[in-house]
Amino acid sequence: MNITQILFWFLSALTVFSALMVVVSKNPVYSVLWLIFTFFCISGHYIMLNAQFLFIVNIIVYAGAIMVLFLFVIMLMNLNQSSEPKKHRWLRMAGVVAGGCLLLVLVAALKNIDIKKQVAETNTGDIGLIGNLGKVLFNQYVVPFEISSILFLSAMVGTVVIGKKE
């Protein structure tokens, strides 16, 4: 077991643990902080896959911008123990049943299939380098890239519609 593998397992364990903590934490602010920690762990994986661009973007966009937004909203809403809505017991049961059904369907679909041993290519690929990524994005994937501009444009128009004073 070389150093990369040790790092991989360590990071993976940390990711799963912190992701669990997001769900388990009672305090929403802690949840968000754990979520930031999870993103950092995932960014660590990107580094190991030799994808520096994704690493940077993940930290800037997710761990940075989006999480700040999350925190902001949570603090504005001033959530705490007392203001948490009481959920009905049956409602919880319904949630468990619904989630359980999904699990059941997935397990039923997967039960006959053997999982092939697929190993992540750590420290070898160079597709994640910024230069290569740019080439792929503007050659192979230029059409979806351009089309996504329509998506953003429509979102912007929407923001104006919702936000403008009447």
Add this chain to the structure above:
Amino acid sequence: MSILGLTLFKNVSYLQFHADWISSINSSFSIRLDGLGQILCLLTAVAYPLVFISTWKTQYKKSHNFFALMLLMQAGLMGVFLAMDALLFYFFWELALIPAYFLCSQWGGERRIAVTFKFFIYTFTGSILMLVAIIYTYLQTPTHSFDISAFYNSSLNNSSASWVFWLMFIAFAIKLPVWPLHTWQPDTYEQSPTAVTMILSGVMAKMGVLGMIRWLMPVLHLSFYQWGDTVSTLAITGMIYASLIAIQQDDLKRLVAYSSMAHMGLMCATLFAETQSGMQGVMIQMFNHGINIIGLWIVIELIEREFGTRKISELSGLAHRSPAMAMLFVVVALANIGLPLTNGFIGEFLMFNGIFASAVTKYYIVFTVLAGITIILAAVYTLNMIRKVFYGETNSLTTAGYPLRLNEKMALAIIVVLVFVIGLYPRIFLNMTQETSEFILKKAGVGGLFGQ
């Protein structure tokens, strides 16, 4: 009226028309006039003028809509009788139903909306099940075509043929109606405007019989044979049930409705006996029953209009003041129960003969006897009704009497003439139906199976 003329003209000769319609699924606009279609088109063509003549004086709100819908229904009925393409058949089947729904809901009696809706849901359920059966059979035809000749060659295996048979049978049985799918019928006949009731009972009910003869018997002949006893039992149960209820009825309209159900049940039972004479009897009886029942409705309509009631218990002694009406009505009513010399006798005799001679069922004697009982029951309730309504002392309601109007006289006179013409000289109709019934029985395979 010009349309009526045209339809009369149509009956003159064998006609065929064929045009591509939805070519991608091999459905064509194909109509042909065979003996069966001929007799039923004749019925439609006779029934419509009778209905319009007899209700000449009736005022309808928005009468233009009324007559438009009536004629649209006629188009649907004619289409059903002529269509030789299963999908086209289904189209016309529904085309006849939709105007009926609007006619009854708009111009009917007090409880019309609920009652008509029940009628509509019933028949629509039946017809859409029939659609499934049609599509399934279509997929099993060698050439993937909706044409009737392709349907003859469909290769259904035994189990699927069985349930296709039942899907189709339910649709036809609802139209007839066959017990236990009859519950819409008395209410609808009672609540509909009389002109529509005449068409519903006189002509539309025949759609079911036609469906059985043309689309069930030759196409699904094995199931037809397999389930024959079951269906005959249902039909005969229904006959006895309807006759017994008719005896109890105090309402003239409901009485006629139940008697109609009993007669249609006999036709159904006869069909499943699969004999030549029975088949011809059914075809002739369809015509007879159609005009007879229209005659009955005409009289009931004018009794209700003039005396303000349909209750047998409130009427009495009509014959004293309006002998013409009484005479004509009695003739039609006796024809309806099949007295010799009348048209009903010819039809019923042939049908009983057919059931008794049946080679496809072991229980033919039981069926004949039970069906015979219903004839006696029919005589009981009909004569009872005539006695109470037309004879006896006149009461406060009926002292005024009522002389028939010219148009009513005309309509009833035509019917009475037809009653006697067919009763005395049935050969025209026998010739008309012979070829078709032979053809269908051959397709149904009776001859081959039993060496007749």
Add this chain to the structure above:
Amino acid sequence: MNALLLTAVFGVIMMLSSFLLTSKTAIRGLAVSGMVIVLAANVLEMMGIVFFKIDTKDMIAFDRFSLLFNSIVFISTLVYFLLSARDMEKVGINYGEYFALIFFVLCGVTLSSSFHSLLILFLGIEIISIPLYILTGSDKRNLKSNEASLKYFLLGAFSTGLMLMGIALIYGATGTFSTNGITTSPTSALVIAGMLLLMFSMAFKVSAAPFHFWTPDVYDGAPTVFTSFMATIVKVAAFIAFMRLFNDEFGSLQSRWQLLIALITAITLFIGNITAVFQQSVKRMLAYSSISQAGFMMMAIFAMNADAREGLLLYSAAYCLATIGIFAVLMKLKDYSFDGFNAFAKQQPLLAATTTIFLLSLAGIPLTAGFLSKFWMIKAVAGTGKYLWLVIFAVLMAVVSVYYYFRVIQAMYFKEGDGQTIEASLPFKWTLVLLAGIIVLLGVFPNWIIYWLYF
């Protein structure tokens, strides 16, 4: 390709028009003419004339099926503009932006009907969804509209998440985004899991049970004029995407998903129809009716044969046109309950007659397009030779649907009442009559659509 670019361009033009043009009539005229141009360009492309030749690296494939579907959608939208564009004025002040958003949605529709890559599918679905969240909440002072928008957004985002997860798993298993079909055998766990996730998210988008819970609230809360758009054009677009996805990518795995889709179909039919029976508001009834119609369209996904493709196109046309017509009439009324339709035939005989035709078409009565589309669906499922209980169940549910559609007809024709006075302009009436005419003609000559699919 013509339509894709032109819809985007017209989206931008409409966006600019909102501050360049002051008159609402001018904006409306621009939108309608834009729609005509888009439609014409698409028809030209069907005839082989392409304005823009762009190498999409095999990510978008404009075949006959998608082009024909696009034409159906554009015609429906054109009709929708003609009938209902005036009613958008009442929603809010951003008249031009509403049109811009609708054009963007159409752009998404073109993408999701012709994608050949999972990426494009995702983009298409998102471009459809995001403007819709906005349109749902565009009646800002109405609390119900706000609630509907938020609900739609949260649930929609969740289902998009599922879809992305599914796409990622598929990519992980196959190493490609393009939908050439799964060929690896034995089928890996990733493929199955990804397929299921995609199925669930698509079922959400088409509001198939048990993923339908958002539908009644959102359709009811949204301004009626946009409900009309969402319930028709957007829904059938999602169906086309669903069909393409499961035909192209997962066609080889049909035996694995068929039972699941059959169950979804049955549940959708059951819940949609049975719940619709108990509604008191016509608008809410139409929301449930859209679920039940979705159940019928799911039968095409289930069968996935040539009949199913033809049938889905016919169904799209029949369902869109009829529902747009009913909504257009509904919008003119003040009272949306069933009683609001009482004696409507006396007040507006022409409108009542056309509405009757639309309702008959939805109920699947012969001589209307609705019948033939249901016919095609039944034929498609019967043609697979499996699960015939589904066919019987579906037709019985169709009978149930007759109940609530006919309630409106009964109210219009046979019930007594004052009848609401509504103002309907002459062009409005004529457009409705034209629409009813198209529905009846399609009900007699379905070849007009199917012909285009093959020649």
